[in-house]
Amino acid sequence: MDIADFATKAVYKVELSGGQRRLKEAILYVCKKSNEMERFGAIKLNKILWRADFRAYYDRQIPVTGRQYQRIALGPAPVEMPPLINELLRDELLEIKPTDVGGFIEKRHIALADPVTNLFSREDLDYLDEAITHYWGMTGAETSDESHGVAWRTRENGDPMPYQTSFFEDAPLSNDHLRRLTRLGRERGWTSN
Numbered sequence: 001m002d003i004a005d006f007a008t009k010a011v012y013k014v015e016l017s018g019g020q021r022r023l024k025e026a027i028l029y030v031c032k033k034s035n036e037m038e039r040f041g042a043i044k045l046n047k048i049l050w051r052a053d054f055r056a057y058y059d060r061q062i063p064v065t066g067r068q069y070q071r072i073a074l075g076p077a078p079v080e081m082p083p084l085i086n087e088l089l090r091d092e093l094l095e096i097k098p099t100d101v102g103g104f105i106e107k108r109h110i111a112l113a114d115p116v117t118n119l120f121s122r123e124d125l126d127y128l129d130e131a132i133t134h135y136w137g138m139t140g141a142e143t144s145d146e147s148h149g150v151a152w153r154t155r156e157n158g159d160p161m162p163y164q165t166s167f168f169e170d171a172p173l174s175n176d177h178l179r180r181l182t183r184l185g186r187e188r189g190w191t192s193n
Helices: 003-008 020-033 042-060 081-090 122-135 140-146 163-167 175-188
Strands: 069-072 075-078 094-101 104-111
Touching: 020 042, 020 081, 020 094, 020 104, 020 122, 042 069, 042 075, 042 104, 042 122, 042 140, 042 163, 075 081, 081 094
Parallel strands: none
Antiparallel strands: 069 075, 094 104
């Protein structure tokens, strides 16, 4: 992706078949698969969804759920998460069970129904599975800390996080990348030199 495209064509949401229901079913899928995870609450759920969506976008320019994300204090999260969780609770498809985890009361999310997976490709489910595996042994705090990269740090709480932030890296730029960006900046008149 060209840096100029990023600046002018930020993608906050990608309309995919199933729309908002994709996020609901992804929530149930992650909760079901994470049932045996030692620690699993809202923080981890948000980060698993974020990682799957943004890695999928990085690799193929198509996220798993396509829903909009925002920066919140504990890391990126889908904008629609609170109302969707409430809907899943109301419809008795999900429960939140307070669980003592080493002296800390975690609000464990438990799927009460199987997810509808035919909304997703095998590749979509692989991204969700990879994210679950990645965060499996982490605490909520560790999961949150890991999500506080440059994409998160460059925003304020409540700010949208475009899918292109998946291309942001915390590692220093290579000399080749720095030269390319400098050249591009000069060509486009972004610099004074």
